[in-house]
Amino acid sequence: MRVAFQGEIGAYSEEAALALFTGATVVPYPSFEGVFEALEGGAVDRAVVPIENSLHGSVHTNYDLLREHDVRITGELQLRIRHHLLARRGTTIDTVRRVLSHPQALGQCRDFLRSRVPDADVVPAYDTAGAAKQLAEGGQPGDAAIASRRAALEYGLVILAEGIESNHRNYTRFLALSREAEPIADPGALGWKTSVVYAPKENLPGALFKSLAVFALRDIDLFKIESRPLVGSVGKYLFYLDLAGSERDEPVRLALDHLRELAASVRVLGSYPRGSTVG
């Protein structure tokens, strides 16, 4: 099975792809658009993309791509993002002179860098795995990178310090995507989750409240609700909703029919087993 992800080999997305699809062949793409096109066009069998991060919010661009492409969510995974300080064998933490990584990772590890390698230059890189790759392919003595454990393994680097991010509550939720819904008999202990994007009818007073009533009146729990203002369209919104249950079962099916009465558009992105947290 071929699974597309965005980024370099050793990226957190690759780790999520391998956790979701054990033994799969992972295929890196430079952009999310490329990932979706590869899946839709049949170049790969599955895809894995990030959809939200506990520090940095929802990845709206991937919600947009989900709406634009004929693909289905078939699974999810919550991955803890642990940053490590990596270097080539022989480098010790006292000899580190430069630290390369994505600016976001550098920022998340600012406290560590200040206290443990205060004299090292901080050098931005295109992504975390790319920084590790750069080290492995050359780099100067005293170079280090901030990246994942997987990147260390991939590029033959050693881990000088583990879990160096200041905020340990850094999790990214990844979605598994497929061209078609998969027939899954048993979703496991956590049950089903269904993801929906909808736009309320214009000028519907209390649109959000009414649309949530279709679920509350049927005792359907919600895991996520998010409004997204459509820029350039004053007062127009999209809503992202994750709810408990499968679209194949009542009362979710009836609730979604009810939602269609109230909304200008409803797109069910998929029903899938609720995922666990790893890492």
Add this chain to the structure above:
Amino acid sequence: MRVAFQGEIGAYSEEAALALFTGATVVPYPSFEGVFEALEGGAVDRAVVPIENSLHGSVHTNYDLLREHDVRITGELQLRIRHHLLARRGTTIDTVRRVLSHPQALGQCRDFLRSRVPDADVVPAYDTAGAAKQLAEGGQPGDAAIASRRAALEYGLVILAEGIESNHRNYTRFLALSREAEPIADPGALGWKTSVVYAPKENLPGALFKSLAVFALRDIDLFKIESRPLVGSVGKYLFYLDLAGSERDEPVRLALDHLRELAASVRVLGSYPRGSTVG
């Protein structure tokens, strides 16, 4: 008046700070924590921070800092993020050999870079304004940076190409912060907005729906609703809410009292004039 922002001189945050506080002295800080501490401690009079972006979602870290610090939201501004290709005088687009910027900006301008400067190396930088600064302070012939118009002015660079981002619906919403609520008589044509963060009581069935009822039953419009799962606490959420009206007026005051009956914690972040969109 001294206004703190995060980033380098020439950053989009500085542009927002100057649009919100005309004629102010802007003071750059390397981190958001530093911005909040400077405001709370009295080193500056005001602060301006990003809270959500139309492509990249809510900045949860700044919501956290708002909850942890004794500061108030006193205004907001929606800034269109327009990326430009900047270079030193004498450089033309045909002679560009390297393009420096933050990876996110490089990604947002990928289509332009591919079609107009396909042979240029793409070089990550810590931030957009920092890339412009780097050019101004040295750099190689043929270097260009992707940054704001303000960065071009600040660092004496010329604009080789304007608005080079693929998705023109790239807006960031910035908040103006103060140590105290400001007495504003007239909020202007758009009226008031109030921002609230609350945690529902544990195991409250239909907690979200009930908490929204306190506003719907009083015909109070909502501009934003977002659930945020608290990592490490299964089933525990924070909700972000922006609603129409001021906490000083009924029925908002009554609705917030009603919300406190239903919630484990309610934090009103501020009531402020609804902002306009610039840029």
